[in-house]
Amino acid sequence: MPLVRISLKKGKPAAWRRAIADSVYDAMIETFNVPKDDRFILIHEHDGDDFTYSPDYLGIQRTDDLILIQLTVSNTRGVEQKQQLYRGIVERLVKAPGLRPEDVFINLVEVLPENWSFGNGVAQYVT
Amino acid sequence: MPLVRISLKKGKPAAWRRAIADSVYDAMIETFNVPKDDRFILIHEHDGDDFTYSPDYLGIQRTDDLILIQLTVSNTRGVEQKQQLYRGIVERLVKAPGLRPEDVFINLVEVLPENWSFGNGVAQYVT
Amino acid sequence: MPLVRISLKKGKPAAWRRAIADSVYDAMIETFNVPKDDRFILIHEHDGDDFTYSPDYLGIQRTDDLILIQLTVSNTRGVEQKQQLYRGIVERLVKAPGLRPEDVFINLVEVLPENWSFGNGVAQYVT
Numbered sequence: 203m204p205l206v207r208i209s210l211k212k213g214k215p216a217a218w219r220r221a222i223a224d225s226v227y228d229a230m231i232e233t234f235n236v237p238k239d240d241r242f243i244l245i246h247e248h249d250g251d252d253f254t255y256s257p258d259y260l261g262i263q264r265t266d267d268l269i270l271i272q273l274t275v276s277n278t279r280g281v282e283q284k285q286q287l288y289r290g291i292v293e294r295l296v297k298a299p300g301l302r303p304e305d306v307f308i309n310l311v312e313v314l315p316e317n318w319s320f321g322n323g324v325a326q327y328v329t
Numbered sequence: 330m331p332l333v334r335i336s337l338k339k340g341k342p343a344a345w346r347r348a349i350a351d352s353v354y355d356a357m358i359e360t361f362n363v364p365k366d367d368r369f370i371l372i373h374e375h376d377g378d379d380f381t382y383s384p385d386y387l388g389i390q391r392t393d394d395l396i397l398i399q400l401t402v403s404n405t406r407g408v409e410q411k412q413q414l415y416r417g418i419v420e421r422l423v424k425a426p427g428l429r430p431e432d433v434f435i436n437l438v439e440v441l442p443e444n445w446s447f448g449n450g451v452a453q454y455v456t
Numbered sequence: 457m458p459l460v461r462i463s464l465k466k467g468k469p470a471a472w473r474r475a476i477a478d479s480v481y482d483a484m485i486e487t488f489n490v491p492k493d494d495r496f497i498l499i500h501e502h503d504g505d506d507f508t509y510s511p512d513y514l515g516i517q518r519t520d521d522l523i524l525i526q527l528t529v530s531n532t533r534g535v536e537q538k539q540q541l542y543r544g545i546v547e548r549l550v551k552a553p554g555l556r557p558e559d560v561f562i563n564l565v566e567v568l569p570e571n572w573s574f575g576n577g578v579a580q581y582v583t
Contacts, residue, residue, distance in 0.1 A: 205397065205399060205434075205436050209498050216376075216378040219378050219379060220378055220381075223381050237386075239383045239385065239386045240383060240386050241381060241382065241383045241386070242381075242382050242383065242397060242434060243381045243382075244336050244373070244375055244379065244380060244381075244397065245375065245376075245378070245379035245380075246373065246375075246379070246498070246500065247376070247379065248498055248499065248500075249470075249499075249501070251470040251473050251474055251499075252473060252498065252499035252500070252501065253498060253499075254474075254477050254495060254496075254497045254498075255495065255496050255497075256493045256494060256495045256496065258493065259491075259493045259494050259495070259574060260574050260575070260580055262574055262575035262576060264575065270459065270496060270498065272459060272528070274399070274436055274438060281570045281579070281582060284570055284571065284579060285578075285579050285582065288573040288577045288578065288579055289577040289578075290577075291577065292573075292576065292577030293577065303575065303576045303577060304575045304576060305575070306573070306575060306576075306577065307459075307496060307573065307574060307575060308572070308573040308577075309459050309528055309567070309571060309572055309573075310567060310571035310572075311438060311528060311565060311567055311571070312567065312568070312571070313436070313437060313438055313439065314439070316408045316411055317411065317436060317437040317438070317439070318435070318436055318437075319415040319419075319433070319434065319435040319436075320386060320387050320389055320434060321387070321389035321391065321430065321431045321432070321433060321434060322389060322419065322430045322431060322433075323415045323416040323417075323418065323419030323420065323430060323433065323435075324412075324415065324416075325408070325411060325412050325415055326387055328408060328412065332524065332526060332561075332563050343503075343505040346505050346506060347505055347508075350508050364513075366510045366512065366513045367510060367513050368508060368509065368510045368513070369508075369509050369510065369524060369561060370508045370509075371463050371500070371502055371506065371507060371508075371524065372502065372503075372505070372506035372507075373500065373502075373506070374503070374506065401526070401563055401565060438565060440563070440564060440565055440566065441566070443535045443538055444538065444563060444564035444565070444566070445562070445563055445564075446542040446546075446560070446561065446562040446563075447513060447514050447516055447561055448514070448516035448518065448557065448558045448559070448560060448561060449516060449546065449557045449558060449560075450542045450543040450544075450545065450546030450547065450557060450560065450562075451539075451542065451543075452535070452538060452539050452542055453514055455535060455539065
């Protein structure tokens with residue numbers, strides 16, 4: 203059920219972008235109780251002038267490789283599991299495509315389970 | 330007040346995309362107490378490598394025609410009305426532009442009525 | 457911590473878009489207790505067919521210069537501060553790049569402070 207938007211600066215090859223989506227997906231499965239095959243990941247590529255970020259907010263040194271990941275998820279997890287997700291995403295992205303840990307920004311937006319329809323106009327998580 | 334983002338794979342003609350926006354708008358009016366003319370609908374077109382989705386999560390067979398609709402709305406409706414919205418959106422999209430029901434993914438993000446300004450720097454829903 | 461997405465119709469020069477981001481940033485610092493250097497602002501440029509809006513919802517006359525600003529923020533502010541933010545954003549945007557007040561649409565999405573990681577896989581706002 204996560205709907206994931208990843209924003210980055212235009213110019214990365216397709217393999218790099220595919221690796222980012224794959225790593226985020228793997229981390230969600232591993233750390234966030236996301237069912238296998240629950241994968242809906244969108245990448246937004248921005249012109250340089252449309253992609254502005256702080257190079258050092260909170261003392262973290264960021265580069266143009268920065269990616270901003272916004273995950274919309276159901277509100278069914280606590281703080282610890284969120285921390286595991288953040289760590290898991292970064293660990294995976296460091297391996298592939300090879301991002302610096304400083305260049306991974308993550309934000310969660312939480313919604314009710316009834317706020318999803320995965321097809322056919324049905325709220326599949328309403329029982 | 331809904332702010333609607335629709336993501337799809339690049340390559341669809343303008344008429345197809347206009348029909349999608351029109352159908353979502355009509356369904357919101359019909360099923361979700363959205364006032365006439367309250368229409369703010371953005372479409373994001375993604376390269377194929379930037380648009381990854383499960384072809385069968387929850388047993389629903391999806392194709393490259395898939396659209397992912399994320400609606401930010403005020404938190405003033407219950408489960409039943411959300412279910413009516415999902416059904417209404419899909420029914421409309423099947424008619425125009427002619428989507429398969431399986432190819433419609435919907436997600437709601439709910440916010441407080443005070444979280445909107447429709448122009449002039451005023452929070453129009455605060456009384 | 458705000459993650460800001462700004463959507464506008466394609467065709468504006470880079471200087472116009474940079475001025476928009478700068479003005480939104482300045483207004484957040486001034487009115488919304490956003491720390492200096494906490495700047496993560498993304499602009500989405502849409503084809504005309506992908507950018508549909510009401511030209512007069514709530515009696516506000518909008519033009520193709522319209523921008524839709526969606527700010528994801530922590531849920532730590534009240535109504536008054538939100539109203540100050542809306543006013544501050546519009547005042548700044550009127551000065552630079554020179555937008556009409558009617559052409560500024562704002563929406564806030566609120567999340568828990570634990571829902572942010574600014575780098576390194578750490579939830580920096582969890583203490």
